[in-house]
Amino acid sequence: MAATMKSPISAADLTSIPDFIEKFKGVKSLVDSGITNIPDFYVRPKDERPGELDSTASVDQIPVFDLAALHGEGRGALVKAIGEACEEWGIFQVINHGVRSNVMKSMMGVSKGFFHLPMDEKMLYYSNVPSQPVRYGTSFNPLHESVLEWRDVLKHMVITSPPEENIQYWPDKPPAYREATKNYILEMMVVRTKILSAISEALGLDSNYLQGVFEQQMLGLNHYPECPNPDLALGISSHSDASGITILLQDGQVAALQALHQNRWVCVQPLPDSLVVIVGDQLQILSNGKYKSAEHRAIVNREKERVSIVTLFLASNDTLLAPIAKLLDKSHRPKYQDIKCEKYMQKYLNKQHNKKSTLDSIKLDK
Numbered sequence: 001m002a003a004t005m006k007s008p009i010s011a012a013d014l015t016s017i018p019d020f021i022e023k024f025k026g027v028k029s030l031v032d033s034g035i036t037n038i039p040d041f042y043v044r045p046k047d048e049r050p051g052e053l054d055s056t057a058s059v060d061q062i063p064v065f066d067l068a069a070l071h072g073e074g075r076g077a078l079v080k081a082i083g084e085a086c087e088e089w090g091i092f093q094v095i096n097h098g099v100r101s102n103v104m105k106s107m108m109g110v111s112k113g114f115f116h117l118p119m120d121e122k123m124l125y126y127s128n129v130p131s132q133p134v135r136y137g138t139s140f141n142p143l144h145e146s147v148l149e150w151r152d153v154l155k156h157m158v159i160t161s162p163p164e165e166n167i168q169y170w171p172d173k174p175p176a177y178r179e180a181t182k183n184y185i186l187e188m189m190v191v192r193t194k195i196l197s198a199i200s201e202a203l204g205l206d207s208n209y210l211q212g213v214f215e216q217q218m219l220g221l222n223h224y225p226e227c228p229n230p231d232l233a234l235g236i237s238s239h240s241d242a243s244g245i246t247i248l249l250q251d252g253q254v255a256a257l258q259a260l261h262q263n264r265w266v267c268v269q270p271l272p273d274s275l276v277v278i279v280g281d282q283l284q285i286l287s288n289g290k291y292k293s294a295e296h297r298a299i300v301n302r303e304k305e306r307v308s309i310v311t312l313f314l315a316s317n318d319t320l321l322a323p324i325a326k327l328l329d330k331s332h333r334p335k336y337q338d339i340k341c342e343k344y345m346q347k348y349l350n351k352q353h354n355k356k357s358t359l360d361s362i363k364l365d366k
């Protein structure tokens with residue numbers, strides 16, 4: 001592989017982000033070039049670096065729910081607990097969610113396989129324009145960022161139903177990519193119904209209410225290569241997701257995802273066969289702030305690479321995002337300006353990740 005044969009370069013040789021993007025396209029090829037220090041444009045300001053704040057104290061574990069209980073007498077209690085977790089945390093893990101273990105394993109396998117392809121294969125999908133249907137790239141929005149995220153990405157911006165309608169745009173390497181991705185997407189559609197029906201009920205709405213709103217699906221593969229200075233960089237910087245909900249599959253071997261809770265970073269420990277559910281900004285808007293989108297980030301590791309797979313469920317472009325009328329009354333006035341989903345997504349995608357800044361920008365009575 002040509003990229004691995006280059007002589008080691010020093011971080012000081014890389015002067016600017018556009019220059020780096022032009023030469024390396026992303027993190028993997030930078031690491032393969034043999035660097036021993038990260039370039040300056042990966043170094044986070046001091047207050048953003050992963051510090052001592054991350055906690056594994058038992059009081060600070062994010063909630064874990066066994067979804068098997070949705071099918072029996074325990075449904076009411078579980079729905080209530082999920083609602084409370086959406087208010088308090090905006091993030092929780094689920095087990096016994098019904099997604100087959102081998103489907104998750106294959107998806108993880110083809111994702112890793114894709115990021116390890118030779119550069120010219122990955123370049124077939126390369127773009128810096130976030131709206132491409134299937135796009136390989138790096139960081140979040142590299143040409144609008146002052147500090148880059150230590151990750152490369154492959155994004156499927158639109159998943160159709162059935163998913164294989166636009167399969168010709170999907171990578172066909174590694175050879176199992178298309179089949180594994182299709183199977184994973186189909187299982188995500190099933191688990192979405194379980195989770196969104198529970199959240200709808202917790203809000204006092206018809207079971208299928210939110211399912212009818214968050215009908216669009218996107219898929220994102222994140223690759224976080226080993227990093228020589230994990231104390232200075234972040235894999236993904238603090239942000240909330242623009243989705244209604246996000247369902248995340250994380251690598252079982254490396255703990256890296258952290259959620260902000262009461263001003264502390266709490267590590268989301270990977271549990272076997274679990275999925276992480278994250279409340280996104282669109283659910284915060286619809287619930288009029290009752291449910292909070294979780295601010296989260298991912299750290300990187302000196303020895304281990306990591307892959308995570310995110311499935312976003314969100315409203316269609318022409319949906320007007322607004323608090324649900326049934327949740328409003330004299331003492332619950334709307335907290336957010338109405339905004340078309342397409343416009344919200346443009347606002348979100350046209351800048352760098354910055355905590356919950358997109359949501360904050362449409363708050364009423366700031």
Ligand SMILES: O=C(O)CCC(=O)C(=O)O
Nearest residue numbers: 220222236257298308310
């Ligand atoms: O890799 C992770 O655990 C987090 C990924 C994430 O937050 C995202 O893709 O939005």
Ligand SMILES: [Fe+2]
Nearest residue numbers: 239240241296
């Ligand atoms: Fe996220």
